[in-house]
Amino acid sequence: MTLAEAIIARHAGRPVAAGEFVEVPVDFVLANDITAPLAIRAFRELGANRVFDPSRVALVLDHFTPCKDVRSAEQCRAVREFARAQGIPHLFAEGRGGIEHVLLPERGLVLPGEIVVGGDSHTCTYGALGAFATGMGSTDIGYAMATGRTWLRVPRTIRVELSGELPRWVTGKDLALHLIGMVGTSGANWCAFEFAGKVEALPLDDRLTVANMAVEAGATAGLFPPDGEVLDYLRGRAARGYEPVYPEPGADYAEAVEVDLGRLRPLVARPHSPADVVPVEGLGEVAIDQVVIGSCTNGRWRDLLLAAEVLRGREVHPRVRCIVIPGSQELHLRAVREGLAEVFLEAGAVLSTPTCGPCLGGHMGVLAAGERCVSTTNRNFRGRMGHPEGEVYLANPAVAAASAVLGRIASPEEL
């Protein structure tokens, strides 16, 4: 069995094969300030009174927080009231939280071998830890909160064999964009990616980025077998006991592709598709108005370090707003303690408390008509960050930072 099949089989209590429908218990359920209100409505419509296990539910107020208007505040209040009434300890909000998919791995709440379902499409991020984690809508999440179960169609698996070492200024983001460019925005619909070969060449933060963007190719999950780096990371952090699961030899893969990391270069996805991927240096002169560095895709420590390395001693171009958003309170504090905050602020960047805000055109960096942004986020759909005539180019944090300095899309090599 593939890694996806092996994890699902363990939960189903029997062997499973790609394509079949199964009902399985879930280990953890999450929702955010946008999806939780509807999930709570579904939960009530089911006639449920108690969540299946309050310690296995997380409610993360991250999308429109700190609340951007009265209506978003009302949604957050409703989620808080639900958490209180249900005795859910893992309610995360301003000052003690962060962006859900940065935060939950950090708190050890999502673990290898588990099945995690979340009311957010980027729930697949936890595949980097070897969890079968996938995004669903609110009705599914209301059902999972009530019953501790979900239904799944066992995905076919696309195996991605990695070799080589990442060149300088190339990150997991470039691997993600390369894969999405290769298979297209629906090339992995109802499939899982499973990474194999030299996974240790990708630091864990980069694997989280790669798994995060699996959904941009339509994938149900993006799975890495948990290696020593993952097990070390979870030591002293894991909220529960866990048992890692690995793919079986001779598993049946629907497709296999190979990627030599050493041949990747810094890439960008042009508007308005994450699959419209080209090397940065092939772009020509593209002037920009805004840069966003952060999000559930690229708001982790290695991302902040790379951006700071580029911005240290330099200035953001006078025409550009550069918004840096650490993905969690812990990372924000670390950025202050280790001097990164000073680097960003001295360069003329904005340093924000954790929020998803600008990624989905919510707040903290919405685009006007005709404005162009280089963003380390995950989606550059038309209108995603604001006005439908705004443009978003997706890139890694080093490219985003170099672009902020030069006022045009640029590789850090140019500095």
Add this chain to the structure above:
Amino acid sequence: MVIRGRALVVGDDVDTDAIVPARYLVTSDPAELGRHCLEGLDLGFPGRIRPGDILVAGENFGCGSSREHAVLALKGAGIGCVVARSFARIFFRNATNLGFPLVECPVLRDVAEGDLLAVDLRRGVIRDLTSGRAFAAPPLPPFILEILDAGGLIPWARRRRYGA
């Protein structure tokens, strides 16, 4: 059950931000969401929708964010059903869970804006009454039909006495 309506045609990769932009996700009211239905594609789109219209899409309809508000917006705008060459997984789940009719038909092509369609949900047949063409969709898996027949995941679950 056969749904009849006028075709409203959109392209490939219509994402859920296009169906309902995130700035409107401060409500779960279908009527309010429906007033912004497909506004991300074209600011004038909501004004072109007439109740009972059938949305005809290409590949990967509903990709992107998991927001169930996308299905609520289509419902709220009065769209009778969506037929597409393919649907993104999460959108397909959401529509199924809410009992909103979809037909996935990989051979669907050349439907013109304004054509009159008749969609037989149970048999998976899409007839273009204007052009005289018909398209057959592969049958739905029995498990999905079970949920649809119940009217969505919640009635399906209540029938099985979950959470009751």
